[in-house]
Amino acid sequence: MTPRLLVFDCDGTLIDSVHAIQHAMEEAFVALSLDAPSPAAVRGIVGLSVPQAVAALAPGKDAETLAALDAGFRASSVAYRVSNPESNGQLYPGTIEALRRVHTPETVMAVATGKARRGLEHVLDVFELRPFFMTSQTADDAPSKPHPGMLENCERQTGIPATQTVMIGDTSFDIEMARAHGCSAIGVSWGYHPVDALRAAGAHRIIHDFADLDGALDDLT
Numbered sequence: 001m002t003p004r005l006l007v008f009d010c011d012g013t014l015i016d017s018v019h020a021i022q023h024a025m026e027e028a029f030v031a032l033s034l035d036a037p038s039p040a041a042v043r044g045i046v047g048l049s050v051p052q053a054v055a056a057l058a059p060g061k062d063a064e065t066l067a068a069l070d071a072g073f074r075a076s077s078v079a080y081r082v083s084n085p086e087s088n089g090q091l092y093p094g095t096i097e098a099l100r101r102v103h104t105p106e107t108v109m110a111v112a113t114g115k116a117r118r119g120l121e122h123v124l125d126v127f128e129l130r131p132f133f134m135t136s137q138t139a140d141d142a143p144s145k146p147h148p149g150m151l152e153n154c155e156r157q158t159g160i161p162a163t164q165t166v167m168i169g170d171t172s173f174d175i176e177m178a179r180a181h182g183c184s185a186i187g188v189s190w191g192y193h194p195v196d197a198l199r200a201a202g203a204h205r206i207i208h209d210f211a212d213l214d215g216a217l218d219d220l221t
Contacts, residue, residue: 003106004221005160007151008133009169010113010123011046012191017089017123018043023080025057028072032065034058043192047171049114049144050074074116081122091127092190094210099132101214108158111136112150112167112177134158146176151183166220168213175201184220186213 011017018039026036037057045053054069055061061069103109111133113120117140124130135157142149155161167178170191178185179202187198189208198206205216 002164003108003160004217005108005110005154005158005165006102006217007110007112007154007165007167009047009167009171009174009191010111010115010120011089012170012193013092013168013174013188014095014111014129015089015091015123015127018046018192020077020080020089021046024073024076025053027076028054028069029058031072032068034065034069046192047114047145047169047173049139050116052144053114077119081119089123092210098210098213099129102217103132108134108160110134110154110158112145112154112174113137114139114145114173116140145171145173146180148177148181151177151181155181164221166217170198172197172201175203178202186216186220 008014011021022039022042025042029036041057045056048056050070050073054066054073058066058069109132111120115138117138120136120138135154137150137153142153151165151167155165162182165183166186167174167183168186168188169175170188171193175185175187175198184204185202187203187206189195189206195206204220207213207216
């Protein structure tokens, strides 16, 4: 069997962490006496790297303000994680079981996330996900989604081409990144962007439960 590469998004795909993201973003805005973004607005930017996320949530603000929001979000995220160990979010139902099923000798797996490296390493350790993934890509390693840089890095590190790669994610940014890289894209309906947005971005398949992942992969690889 030809080797295949499965690349998973993190927030909104493997773990539900929007509460922590919302908290840190609110603190960053309030610290600068700015109106905090709505929960719906925050859900809309999950997946972007922090500079792109704060720019989307604070359109028209000057570079100094955006830099302060960026720094405030990062500091609040770390502080919240330290003071609230239970704030790591939770794995979506069936996550571990699905990773175990698809983790075969012919299948290489990776993570591509808008999180900073420090945040992803924390998640991998807390949820004991590290053994599943050969490589991981973060906002510290490549341009923000939907730029294909994270997937290009995965290809260089694994030697598996785009034609044998599948991106699995919950946002239009994930799907657009996959299409830019020339690989297949599976959208998951349980995350932060609506299914219509995933379809519009070009998802090849939509799944509504991790139990559906195997069949979708069989169709695409």
